[in-house]
Amino acid sequence: MLFTTAPRNVQLRPMGLRLCRASIAPRFVSPRSPSQILCRRLASTTPTKPAANGLKAAPERKYMYPERLCIYHAGTGRVTFLACLKLSTIFVFAFFGFVVTPTYIEKTGWGDTTLRTVAAAVGPLLIVGYLTSPFVSFMHLRLPPFARVSEETLRSFVKRLPAQAQTTELDITTMSAIAKPRVSKVKLSELRPANQRLGIVNYVRDTTAENATRKWYNFRAVGKFNVQHNKSPRVRGVWEEIAATITKQAA
Structure with missing residues (x-):
């Protein structure tokens, strides 16, 4: 026995047709210059403050000067020299006050030499501190x-x-x-x-x-x-x- 089947009428829906056309049709991208691409990226990374109603607010305002x-400015050379001078007087005070002076006290007692070492320790520290503070x-x-x-x-x-x-x-x-x-x-x-x-x-x-x-x-x-x-x-x-x-x- 020979059976024959009639072809069914197939109707494509408009949405499916659009999807098929979209998948088949080639996509054309408008060329952009590197400067336009950079501007787009900078605009997308601009910080914004959230608005009260949940919408995106305007970009935060930029200031020319800080708060x-x-x-x-006294100058890098002056500031560096003064800092080194202050630290040097501290080292001089520590050396003459805690190394040289106790040695003279142990050997000769409180003589003229011992008093001079004390003055060499304390004098520069007081003078530099008084003049540079x-x-x-x-x-x-x-x-x-x-x-x-x-x-x-x-x-x-x-x-x-x-x-x-x-x-x-x-x-x-x-x-x-x-x-x-x-x-x-x-x-x-x-x-x-x-x-x-x-x-x-x-x-x-x-x-x-x-x-x-x-x-x-x-x-x-x-x-x-x-x-x-x-x-x-x-x-x-x-x-x-x-x-x-x-x-x-x-x-």
């Missing part, structure tokens, strides 16, 4: 957000400093006896020009209230500063404007 702007290595100015946008806003903020001297803060960095940085937070209104210690100290401030809040075992607050030629590479003229402001408010 603590270095306006004064006011030396200012760095000075940073704390900027509000609007003054960090561009150089024009920074200059405008600096010109208005006489009216904002009570709130403007400076971070003045000096060195301790062991060449460790010491940062003093000073209001601009507290600084006064001076001429002390044979002209070494040219700026002073009153530290009575700050020292009253410190414990007896804490170091005393730094109130005498020696500011020399400015070698800050970031900005020019900002410290000079501040120095003029300090001179005007003291007049």
Whole structure:
């Protein structure tokens, strides 16, 4: 017996047809230059702050200057030389005070030679500490957000400093006896020009209230500063404007 089967009518659905065409048709990618690819990658990695409603917020605003702007730098050579000088006097004190002096005391007692070794140990340490303690290595100015946008806003903020001297803060960095940085937070209104210690100290401030809040075992607050030629590479003229402001408010 011969059986024959009639072909069935097969209807393709529109979705299946589109899938078949998509799988068969070649994909054409528009060529892009390397600069366009780099811009796309940078845009995809730009940090954004999450919005309150869960949507993607605008990219975070970039500032030209940091919050603590270095306006004064004494110079790498000066800072390095002063640190080495302080450490050298400590080694001299340790050698003459704990090696040479006990040897002379054991042999000759407290004679002239022993007193000279004591002076050789203590003298350089006291002299270097007295003359170099006011030396200012760095000075940073704390900027509000609007003054960090561009150089024009920074200059405008600096010109208005006489009216904002009570709130403007400076971070003045000096060195301790062991060449460790010491940062003093000073209001601009507290600084006064001076001429002390044979002209070494040219700026002073009153530290009575700050020292009253410190414990007896804490170091005393730094109130005498020696500011020399400015070698800050970031900005020019900002410290000079501040120095003029300090001179005007003291007049």
